[in-house]
Structure formats: structure tokens, C-alpha cells
Amino acid sequence: MTARGIRGRLLSFLREPRGAGDSESYRYVNDGLVVVKDGRIEAAGAASELLSTLPADAPIEHYPDALIMPGFIDPHIHYPQTQVIASYGAQLLEWLEKFTFVEEQKFADPGHAARNAEFFLDELARNGTTTACAYCSAHPASAEALFAAAHRRNAGMIAGTAIMNRNGPPGLLEPAREAIAASRDLIRRWHGTGRQRYAVTPRFAITSTGEQLAEAGALLVEFPTVLMQTHLDENKNEIETVKRLFPDEPSYTAVYGRFGLLGPRSLLGHCIHLDDDEVALLRETGSVAVFCPTSNLFIGSGLFNYKRLASAGVRIALATDVGGGTSYSMLRTAAEAYKVMQLQGQNLPALLAFDLITRGNAAAVGLAGEIGVITPGAYADLVVLDARSTPAMAHRMEITRDLEEELFVLMTMGDDRAVRQTYIAGKPALAA
Numbered sequence: 001m002t003a004r005g006i007r008g009r010l011l012s013f014l015r016e017p018r019g020a021g022d023s024e025s026y027r028y029v030n031d032g033l034v035v036v037k038d039g040r041i042e043a044a045g046a047a048s049e050l051l052s053t054l055p056a057d058a059p060i061e062h063y064p065d066a067l068i069m070p071g072f073i074d075p076h077i078h079y080p081q082t083q084v085i086a087s088y089g090a091q092l093l094e095w096l097e098k099f100t101f102v103e104e105q106k107f108a109d110p111g112h113a114a115r116n117a118e119f120f121l122d123e124l125a126r127n128g129t130t131t132a133c134a135y136c137s138a139h140p141a142s143a144e145a146l147f148a149a150a151h152r153r154n155a156g157m158i159a160g161t162a163i164m165n166r167n168g169p170p171g172l173l174e175p176a177r178e179a180i181a182a183s184r185d186l187i188r189r190w191h192g193t194g195r196q197r198y199a200v201t202p203r204f205a206i207t208s209t210g211e212q213l214a215e216a217g218a219l220l221v222e223f224p225t226v227l228m229q230t231h232l233d234e235n236k237n238e239i240e241t242v243k244r245l246f247p248d249e250p251s252y253t254a255v256y257g258r259f260g261l262l263g264p265r266s267l268l269g270h271c272i273h274l275d276d277d278e279v280a281l282l283r284e285t286g287s288v289a290v291f292c293p294t295s296n297l298f299i300g301s302g303l304f305n306y307k308r309l310a311s312a313g314v315r316i317a318l319a320t321d322v323g324g325g326t327s328y329s330m331l332r333t334a335a336e337a338y339k340v341m342q343l344q345g346q347n348l349p350a351l352l353a354f355d356l357i358t359r360g361n362a363a364a365v366g367l368a369g370e371i372g373v374i375t376p377g378a379y380a381d382l383v384v385l386d387a388r389s390t391p392a393m394a395h396r397m398e399i400t401r402d403l404e405e406e407l408f409v410l411m412t413m414g415d416d417r418a419v420r421q422t423y424i425a426g427k428p429a430l431a432a
């Protein structure tokens with residue numbers, strides 16, 4: 001495959017910013033060039049130095065005013081919930097029963113799963129998201145459909161079929177009876193096939209018996225590079241129910257710990273109502289707390305305490321959680337994260353937000369250096385962002401003084417319209 005050049009203003013993070021103004025935390029090149037070969041970044045730097053290294057016939061896409069960043073990474077999203085998003089008037093347990101379980105049962109039909117998988121991947125690309133950690137339905141065919149569609153696009157997805165064997169409708173519990181065996185089959189078929197990776201996915205403690213959670217934990221031992229994703233401490237009724245179902249465990253987090261589900265490969269959605277012992281357990285095990293602000297506000301679950309977890313040394317990622325979440329856009333998600341933190345007297349500097357949704361989330365899903373950065377060797381998964389994509393943004397940008405302020409405008413006012421192009425393994429994903 002021949003090389004390709006993508007030219008514009010390059011921004012990529014080197015480490016977590018220590019606060020606003022931390023200009024050592026990123027690399028910015030005002031007129032930069034990304035040289036792409038065979039889906040990966042061959043070189044990135046000043047256009048003046050790199051243009052001459054490209055073959056004469058290499059195509060160059062030039063975005064003079066736009067910011068070229070690593071593609072966004074969404075570490076918690078539900079692909080069978082593309083038609084659950086915007087479901088009115090319920091909190092978690094009622095919302096699951098009334099809307100989510102109903103829609104997820106439709107994924108028994110492979111045709112329905114395939115159609116939704118294509119929509120889901122299109123929508124991610126429209127929003128500049130190049131990797132997601134997706135929950136599938138309880139039907140193995142739903143994971144199969146998503147992996148097959150992502151593999152055809154050479155998009156790096158992480159997914160797993162939902163494991164559950166109680167407290168759900170028969171339509172979901174029946175296919176899930178063989179959930180562990182089905183997960184093992186899917187891991188063998190898809191984990192490491194092209195760019196696809198598997199996440200063992202017990203939905204949450206309420207929908208699995210201890211026996212099934214233990215079997216899920218055993219899968220993590222059997223396959224030492226697969227991830228684990230589940231939900232934790234989202235809603236107070238949920239926590240009460242978990243206490244009733246697992247009376248011998250001191251906390252909800254301890255339930256997952258007991259069954260071998262905590263560790264550096266574990267992504268725990270929400271983590272809102274943690275007690276101090278639970279925070280300590282997350283830190284000790286290196287587990288990741290996944291902050292899902294639009295979902296937490298929409299379902300009325302509560303406010304994620306970023307500062308408390310960060311100062312305790314807990315790893316944190318930032319995600320949409322569509323369909324409880326209300327937007328596929330990581331920009332909208334960063335905006336709501338900012339507001340959730342403001343309500344608690346905390347700040348989210350734009351630098352930290354953009355680091356989180358690129359380099360930070362890549363590290364959270366175990367893909368540091370592979371994605372989330374513009375560095376030689378990494379996949380050429382990129383997003384091209386335009387901070388003047390609406391009249392209101394262009395008007396606001398007239399008085400913007402620096403890069404950090406531009407980023408704050410992008411995250412506060414931006415959405416899919418701010419995405420000019422998305423590259424997946426070096427190929428444009430959106431019609432020009």
C-alpha cells in the first residue's frame with residue numbers, strides 16, 4: 001500500500017496534564033504532517049520536514065485550519081441500545097426493564113444485529129470515535145455481527161456478549177444460559193483477529209449468580225489478555241439489591257473482587273456511590289472507574305466524584321454509555337463531565353479532557369501506544385476537528401487566544417458537526 005499524507009495542525013498528548021496550562025503534556029505542530037503507511041503512522045512532525053519524504057504520487061489531504069488528533073476512544077457503550085437512547089422517565093432498574101431488555105431481545109435476529117452493527121460503527125465514525133468498548137446483547141450472534149462489521153472496516157473494537165442468568169426476561173436469560181461457553185467461543189474466534197479484542201461482559205452483579213460471576217472470573221485467568229467490563233455502584237436501588245443478593249460480601253465492589261473480576265484489565269462503569277473501602281479496593285487492584293456523565297445525569301444516578309478517585313490513585317476513563325448516555329459524541333461527553341465536576345466545585349481543564357478521550361482512554365483499555373496518540377508505530381486512527389463548525393462556534397472563536405481555549409470551545413460547543421473527517425487505520429471513514 002502506498003503512503004498517504006494528512007496535513008494540518010497536529011495535537012497529541014504525551015502524558016496526563018497536571019492542570020490547565022501544562023504545555024509539557026502534549027505535542028503540538030502548527031503545520032504538521034502525518035505520514036501513513038499500511039494503516040499505521042510512519043512519521044509525524046513538521047510538514048516542512050516530512051513533505052519531501054513522501055513519494056511524488058502520494059495523496060495528501062490538507063486541513064489548514066483544522067486540528068488533527070488521535071481518534072477518540074469510548075470505553076463504555078452499548079451497541080444494542082441505539083434505539084434505547086432517549087427513553088423517557090425512568091431510573092436504572094425500571095429503565096432496564098421497560099426499555100433496554102425489550103430492545104436487546106430483538107438481537108436474537110442476526111439480521112437485526114447486523115443492521116445495527118453497521119449503524120453503530122457509522123455513528124461512531126461520524127463522531128470521531130475510532131475505538132469503543134461495547135456491550136453486546138446476551139445473544140452471541142450480536143457480538144459476532146459487531147466483530148464481523150468492525151473487522152471488515154479494520155476498526156479496532158473491543159466487545160463482549162452480555163453474561164446474565166437471572167433477573168432478566170426469558171428472552172435474554174435463555175441464550176445466556178450457555179453464556180460462558182459462548183464467550184469462550186467468541187474469544188477464540190475474535191480476540192486478536194485483526195484489530196478485534198474481547199471483553200468478558202457480565203452485565204452487572206444483579207443479573208448473574210455468584211456461580212456465573214466466578215465462571216466469568218475464570219475466563220480472565222484462562223485468557224490473560226482479554227478485558228472485563230461491567231457496571232458498579234450506579235444507582236442506590238441497584239446497590240441495595242446487590243446487598244440483598246450477596247449478603248455475605250461487605251460491598252458491591254467486594255462482590256466483583258470475590259469472583260476475580262477486579263484488576264488492571266477491568267473497566268467498571270459509573271462508580272458513583274463508592275464507600276472508602278471500595279475506593280481502596282479499586283486502587284489496590286488497578287481497576288478502571290469509567291465516568292459516564294451524560295448517562296449519570298440522564299438516568300438521574302448521581303455525580304461521579306472525579307477528584308476523590310483521582311487523588312486516591314484510582315485509574316479513570318471517560319465514556320458515553322449510550323443508550324443510558326445521550327450522545328455518541330466524546331465532545332458532548334467531555335462537556336457534561338465538566339458540568340458534573342463544576343457541581344462539586346471541581347474543574348476539568350480542556351487539556352485533561354482531551355487527554356482522557358484519546359491517550360488516557362487508550363491506556364485504560366490496555367492499548368497505550370497502539371491508539372490514542374500520533375506517534376510512529378501507532379494505528380493511523382485520527383479525527384480532524386473544526387472549532388468553527390457552527391456559526392456560534394465561529395463567532396466565539398473570533399476572540400479565542402490560544403490552543404487551550406480552542407479546545408474548551410470544541411468540548412463545550414462541539415458535536416458531530418465539528419468532525420470534518422475520521423481516519424480508521426489511515427483510511428477516511430466519512431464521505432468527503
Ligand SMILES: [Zn+2]
Nearest residue numbers: 078231269321
Ligand atoms: Zn452501561
